Amino acid sequence: MEKNSNILNRLDWLTVLLWGTMMIMGWLNIYAAVYNEEYTSIFDMSQRYGKQLLFIVAALVLAIFVLVTDNKLYYFFAWFIYGMFVFLLLLVLVVGKEINGAKAWFEFGPFGLQPSEFAKFATGLALASYLNSKRQALGFRTMATATSIIMVPVILIAIQPDMGSVITYFAFFIVLFREGMSIYVFISALLAVILFLLTLIFGTVPVALGLIILSFAALWIFIRNSQVLMALGVMAGAGALSYLAGHYIFGAGLDLIIVFSVMLSGAIYAWYLYRYRLKMAVIIYSFLLGGILYLFTVDYAFHEILKPHQQTRINIMLGMEDDPYGTGYNLNQSLISIGSGGFAGKGYLNGTQTKFKFVPEQSTDFIFCTVGEEWGFVGSVVVIGLFVLLLLRLVMLAERQRTTFVRAYGYGVFALFLVHFFVNIGMTIGVMPVIGIPLPFFSYGGSSLWGFTILLFVFLRLDAGRAEYLG
Amino acid sequence: MKDRFANRKYFIMALAIAAAVILILRLFYIQIIDKTYRTSAANNVLRHVTQYPARGLVYDRNGELIVYNQAAYDLLVVPVQTSAFDTARFNEILGISMKDFRDRMKAAVTYSRRAPSVFMKMISSETYGFLQEELYKFPGFYVQARTLRKYTRPVGAHLLGYVGEVDDKLIAQDRYYRSGDYIGVSGIEKSYEEHLRGKKGVNIFLVDVHNNIKGSYADSRFDTTSVPGSNLWSTIDLGLQEYGERLMRNKTGSIVAIEPSTGEILALVSSPSYDPSLLVGRVRSSNFTRLQADTVKPLFDRALMASYPPGSTFKMMNGLIGLEEGVIRPTSLFGCSMGYHAGSLTVGCHSHNSPLDLPGAVMNSCNAWFCNAFRSILENKGYNSIQEAYDRWREYLVAFGFGNKLGIDLPNELSGFIPTRSYYDRYYGKDRWKALTVISLAIGQGEIGATPLQMANMATVIANRGSFYIPHIVKKIGEDGGPSSVFSQKYTTGISAENFEPIIEGMEGAVNGGPGATARGARLDSIIICGKTGTAQNPHGKDHSIFVAFAPRDNPQIAIAVYVENAGFGSTFAAPIASLMIEEYLTGKIKRQYLEDYVLKVVIAPDGKEQ
């Protein structure tokens, strides 16, 4: 009994409060999203908001259950829990129910459970446990092992296939970064992901141009020298000239500028290197060259090597072509509803776009549309603010840990929330491609709510017990 | 221990803040700066009007139109946009009662107050004309153009299939479809749905409270245009199809005619049939219920979905397999004394010359001859056991397309049934059965079942002397398209061409021969038809009459299988019908008026009584 009250005293109530607030806000928005005059009671169990209330109550019970368990359990059984979920991910491939083309669900009567939502917590534990045993400064072998801990569930989920969930697992690289992964490896990986997504959204040419400009900006930051501005000017001029010449004289496309610019900037960098013997210029230029090469490889691989039906399949896996009315329909609907919210929103239950059933998956992946339409810019900023608060609080909590185990796990929780938060809201407003992953605590669905609740509360339980000796 | 990476927390926190800043900047842009996303005034609403593309047309093999579209209109209502209006005038235009009006309005409100729902489906062009003029008086109502299927002739219902509304289950599975959309439910409409349907588009309009369209939303930036469906060119000869359906009127059964050199289906008749326009538009559901309840099952496609024992037509298979296995020769003689006798077992036969060689046995359809041949196949010393020989025998049949779906481009094809070795093992005990146990297979009776399509395919293989293409119903998808590539793949059956000659000689004799020929009713003066009669045993009533044939003997143009249920021997009706079909297709003119009259006059009730 005394131990329990001890936990209540040490529990981080701010996080609990944020968790509760988000769940209630999510619930109210689900009610608004599927609101129908015929079923006005928010407690109607035949409707999604009624079911979500049940899920919330169950999440409360889960949270309490996690809090009363011994925190050593998570430490000692990390690998067992991981193994169990890997097994469940295997099992779901065999006996799972196929929904929207992915074998991702166990079916229990009217309810379905998605093991991939819970496997995130298990992966976080196993990764933390492994890093704890290795101390700091991750060498190549430690990195490789840590990566394979992440890749086992990733591969199993990719087979389902549920590309949305796969992408969220890459969040764990933030944990590796915090625990000492080489900064160059991390930035390369981050750039690779960002470039990949940008290339798919905007195409190669604008992204390559952006890269060139960025590299000059970086050069300017690191080597404060007016020569950089000069070089930029020369390059812009050369680019414009080559465009005009290419377009009007040779009838070539924008690709020519890229090639020309890369060559030109290469020459300028070479000169810099010669003049100042600067290491930074080499690094930046390698990043630029590598980036552009990677970009065209992705684009070439996608358009030239893959057959059209394979391209379509990848687009569908990325959720980018699940689109009955033509390119970008879902996104347009989403933009219209959020954009029409304006500054203050249309008011609760007064949204029209989401009620028209124009926005697909409005209570699950596109729940933010309801927020944007009915609560406007103000409400959207409040929701984003809540997430930022939660994320920063998680970093704080992680940093006050005495063991690598709890800290690494905490960063895992942080990273997953960050990716879900950014990708989900980003996709509704056209910053991210349409990738079907839920918004934590907001989206309709038991699996994701419970998965996130367990993820968070295991960390809170470990944090509450930070004074105790672990392992 | 000093944590030398502790400073990285700042970078990580910056990531979170950067993410938030990106999102907030973007939201600021779309919610506050960019006005296009906002409706210009509070009372303006967006209306999404789906542009339904015209469904592809269907032509026959000669380019004659079979299926086309007719405009129809759905009247939609958005309940929250309605306000008081002259309901009496409204009802007068639509020809509905006040109670009807209230019921429809209530249904629309129940679906959603804010989303459009169909108030009245498929109103005619005339009504639409009147309504359009006065639509401004009825706020909240608007019209959406749809298309309905129309047929140039009331034939081909089974093969064309019909179009119906999508059900909720499919909407949940396939996001292309929305409630109220149409989809091919059977026949070509179903199997070529993705080609025929085209691609929907959507126009987004700004609409004021008076139901007036004020213009397109955001300069049509979010509009998509619809893409019409592809036209199809069927392999069907519409004239022959119609003639076949006429010949089969008042009879139950089916006709399948195939062009042997390509596998293209020339006619696919299932009788009783129905007028395909019965399943179009508002009358569809009531007509469907009526057709479904009909005891003669007009919706059932017998050509693909009925499996019968093939009877004597199957003897040719045993002849071919026996020759290929080398256990019989064309000149092999077997005697027949009114049947086949082995111990206590007797398979009866009719009286004819004896002994006979293979062509003679086909021509006279001698049961004893084929019992002997079948026994030789199974008791072949070249195999370790009867069972092993049986496996080989079955392999030949599978190569002909028996026992499996042929893979025609129509839904719901039946696979038929050729028992496997384990089937008999289960029945009689492992390897406890002999040739005599399964002797009924010699004459196409017993457990085996084949569809009329499979039998027509067998006639095709014989006509081609050993090969076939998968029978198919569509030869061209779109103006410049071809058929699916699976239909240009040639299949061989493992039986050499010369082994077909004695069988074909027998089939020629059966139609054109002297005394003893079983199908002389099918004879045509100008063209050599090769055919074989059969009778499918029917435990429920009078036997079914079967005839398979092809013509001309050299360079065949048509292979055909005809089934007439409850008509008795194959020679009575199936053979004349097949003969008339061949005459119609090859000469374009029927010279034997008496034969046509004889066929047309007969009415065979499902209980087998001629009337």
Ligand SMILES: [Zn+2]
């Ligand atoms: Zn005989």
